[in-house]
Amino acid sequence: MNHPVRVAILGATGAVGRKMIEVLEQRNFPLSELRLLASPRSAGQTLSYAGEKLQVEAVQEDSFEGVDIALFSAGANTSKQYAPLAVRSHAVVVDNSSAYRMQEDVPLVVPEVNPHALSRYKGIIANPNCSTIQLVVVLHALRSLGLEEVVISTYQAVSGMGQTAIDALHRELESGFAAKESTLFPMASAPFYVPMAFNVLPQCDVFLENGYTKEEMKLVQESRKILEQPTLRVAPTAVRVPVVYGHSESVRVTFARPVSVEEVRVLLAQAEGVSLADRPEEGIWPHPRMVEGSGQTFVGRIRSDLFDERSVQFFIVADNLLKGAAYNAVQIAEELVKNDWLGKEH
Amino acid sequence: MNHPVRVAILGATGAVGRKMIEVLEQRNFPLSELRLLASPRSAGQTLSYAGEKLQVEAVQEDSFEGVDIALFSAGANTSKQYAPLAVRSHAVVVDNSSAYRMQEDVPLVVPEVNPHALSRYKGIIANPNCSTIQLVVVLHALRSLGLEEVVISTYQAVSGMGQTAIDALHRELESGFAAKESTLFPMASAPFYVPMAFNVLPQCDVFLENGYTKEEMKLVQESRKILEQPTLRVAPTAVRVPVVYGHSESVRVTFARPVSVEEVRVLLAQAEGVSLADRPEEGIWPHPRMVEGSGQTFVGRIRSDLFDERSVQFFIVADNLLKGAAYNAVQIAEELVKNDWLGKEH
Numbered sequence: 001m002n003h004p005v006r007v008a009i010l011g012a013t014g015a016v017g018r019k020m021i022e023v024l025e026q027r028n029f030p031l032s033e034l035r036l037l038a039s040p041r042s043a044g045q046t047l048s049y050a051g052e053k054l055q056v057e058a059v060q061e062d063s064f065e066g067v068d069i070a071l072f073s074a075g076a077n078t079s080k081q082y083a084p085l086a087v088r089s090h091a092v093v094v095d096n097s098s099a100y101r102m103q104e105d106v107p108l109v110v111p112e113v114n115p116h117a118l119s120r121y122k123g124i125i126a127n128p129n130c131s132t133i134q135l136v137v138v139l140h141a142l143r144s145l146g147l148e149e150v151v152i153s154t155y156q157a158v159s160g161m162g163q164t165a166i167d168a169l170h171r172e173l174e175s176g177f178a179a180k181e182s183t184l185f186p187m188a189s190a191p192f193y194v195p196m197a198f199n200v201l202p203q204c205d206v207f208l209e210n211g212y213t214k215e216e217m218k219l220v221q222e223s224r225k226i227l228e229q230p231t232l233r234v235a236p237t238a239v240r241v242p243v244v245y246g247h248s249e250s251v252r253v254t255f256a257r258p259v260s261v262e263e264v265r266v267l268l269a270q271a272e273g274v275s276l277a278d279r280p281e282e283g284i285w286p287h288p289r290m291v292e293g294s295g296q297t298f299v300g301r302i303r304s305d306l307f308d309e310r311s312v313q314f315f316i317v318a319d320n321l322l323k324g325a326a327y328n329a330v331q332i333a334e335e336l337v338k339n340d341w342l343g344k345e346h
Numbered sequence: 347m348n349h350p351v352r353v354a355i356l357g358a359t360g361a362v363g364r365k366m367i368e369v370l371e372q373r374n375f376p377l378s379e380l381r382l383l384a385s386p387r388s389a390g391q392t393l394s395y396a397g398e399k400l401q402v403e404a405v406q407e408d409s410f411e412g413v414d415i416a417l418f419s420a421g422a423n424t425s426k427q428y429a430p431l432a433v434r435s436h437a438v439v440v441d442n443s444s445a446y447r448m449q450e451d452v453p454l455v456v457p458e459v460n461p462h463a464l465s466r467y468k469g470i471i472a473n474p475n476c477s478t479i480q481l482v483v484v485l486h487a488l489r490s491l492g493l494e495e496v497v498i499s500t501y502q503a504v505s506g507m508g509q510t511a512i513d514a515l516h517r518e519l520e521s522g523f524a525a526k527e528s529t530l531f532p533m534a535s536a537p538f539y540v541p542m543a544f545n546v547l548p549q550c551d552v553f554l555e556n557g558y559t560k561e562e563m564k565l566v567q568e569s570r571k572i573l574e575q576p577t578l579r580v581a582p583t584a585v586r587v588p589v590v591y592g593h594s595e596s597v598r599v600t601f602a603r604p605v606s607v608e609e610v611r612v613l614l615a616q617a618e619g620v621s622l623a624d625r626p627e628e629g630i631w632p633h634p635r636m637v638e639g640s641g642q643t644f645v646g647r648i649r650s651d652l653f654d655e656r657s658v659q660f661f662i663v664a665d666n667l668l669k670g671a672a673y674n675a676v677q678i679a680e681e682l683v684k685n686d687w688l689g690k691e692h
Contacts, residue, residue, distance in 0.1 A: 151497045155587065202661040234653075250583040281553065
């Protein structure tokens with residue numbers, strides 16, 4: 001089709017929704033219409049796109065009539081309620097929530113990794129979890145070495161919990177070291193709260209029966225689905241840190257054969273979406289404050305395991321609201337447009 | 347001997363030195379004299395011990411005359427300069443710096459782990475690195491299961507870099523998110539600086555030729571020495587986070603045989619110096635803000651590896667200035683007194 005596209009953003013006033021608007025603008029997405037949708041509570045607000053003021057509308061059953069692509073970022077429950085309605089209106093839903101990610105007939109896509117999965121979509125395409133996206137961009141680049149095991153510990157920014165968490169961290173910091181706890185961390189629905197300021201919380205999302213959090217199991221299950229490697233072993237620990245933007249990941253990967261730092265570096269240097277930041281002697285390694293605003297995934301601290309010639313360690317950092325959410329969703333929309341995959345029968 | 351002991355603290359005005367004074371007081375250490383020593387720059391300050399005001403003296407060649415135990419925490423260079431002089435004055439030096447840790451005839455001691463090593467001391471005893479101490483307290487408790495490999499990622503507090511780093515982080519936070527960088531992080535001697543506020547820095551201490559930092563290699567070498575297991579495989583990543591007090595560690599341990607979470611939990615519950623904080627369903631896991639002021643090492647998030655029955659994952663947190671430094675040093679002093687090991691010929 002390749003004519004300008006009509007886009008709706010559901011959850012437009014949230015931390016990710018606002019970034020979606022920015023990314024569409026920055027990347028000159030071929031828009032013919034941009035419809036901003038949110039809950040009735042947030043409706044009426046005004047947001048800018050390309051110098052134009054747009055009013056946020058309350059989402060309704062018929063909000064997706066005439067929309068080609070609907071970018072959803074309003075939580076799993078809202079997705080479950082409105083995605084079927086959007087699909088019935090012949091919109092393609094790119095859903096940033098976890099609602100549909102593990103559903104077999106829903107492609108879970110990182111455009112640098114598995115764009116081919118998009119061709120099989122049936123109305124809904126899922127955007128992976130933030131911490132998974134930056135991991136698989138790097139793992140994909142190394143798959144020719146034979147991925148066997150990934151041990152990963154994350155350092156996740158509070159913006160992954162939305163704008164309210166950003167505000168809560170700043171409020172805690174304003175009351176200084178004395179501030180004992182906010183009512184938000186480790187998660188809004190937790191039975192007990194702990195301070196996030198000057199702290200490290202080894203809980204992201206709820207606990208499952210196996211002793212892992214939902215966030216940790218997403219790293220396992222989503223990575224396997226995106227990489228199409230259902231037996232990949234992932235040992236995850238997901239941790240929240242008092243950072244606003246940018247998730248970091250300390251990763252050890254074990255390959256099927258001995259590998260050198262040099263071959264890993266060559267593969268990563270050539271990889272789409274990956275930027276090397278790996279000159280420690282010059283003080284260069286990736287950190288959250290350097291990735292703000294970028295859609296790239298940064299990798300550094302690349303080194304051989306001291307005792308296992310099949311293992312390599314490195315440090316991955318990306319902007320969780322961009323590559324981890326809004327940017328990846330817009331990249332998916334771009335792929336759909338480029339390949340003329342919109343408006344297929346489904 | 348068991349009579350009251352004459353103690354000197356070198357580096358008394360630093361972050362760790364001040365904690366040493368507090369710990370001696372809190373534990374009713376059997377003192378007959380407390381001599382506070384520092385560089386000429388810090389001399390003249392007044393600090394309190396048990397309600398008494400003590401003046402800090404500038405350290406000199408003869409400062410250790412008549413001292414039984416000298417607690418050193420003034421950096422490796424100062425230790426190298428003054429430890430031989432203190433030993434010549436018949437003081438036992440408990441050195442918190444890295445100067446002597448890997449020297450073969452210097453015991454490197456965590457009292458819960460290898461108190462027997464103290465009996466072989468020849469004037470100098472080394473206090474291990476902060477991140478190593480809390481790790482080996484936990485590993486020691488599990489050694490009956492056969493320790494084979496440890497993959498560890500740290501979340502280290504800025505107080506590990508001393509009082510100037512604590513002040514620098516607070517200054518950065520006061521200037522808010524706009525503050526671009528202090529001149530201190532990742533380390534005072536770095537060629538380039540990065541902000542610590544709202545950031546995560548995958549560099550602690552200087553880089554070595556193998557691509558690892560000195561802090562990372564301490565985790566490997568000191569753990570092997572303390573545990574007396576020279577072939578233990580450790581895969582370390584040391585990371586600084588915007589936390590003031592309390593180091594956290596995300597750890598995966600692989601044992602010689604399949605292990606269950608239950609047997610790990612039983613061993614840790616019985617272990618000296620270890621407190622379990624592991625009831626996720628009640629919101630209980632260890633975090634830095636809960637360990638401030640404690641000499642215990644806290645462990646939680648204990649769970650089996652999802653795919654390897656020989657591996658277990660957990661999260662360790664301890665107060666880096668206490669168990670990681672001052673408290674461990676005073677425990678060593680207590681062991682010496684208790685066993686009548688002071689004033690041996692050496």
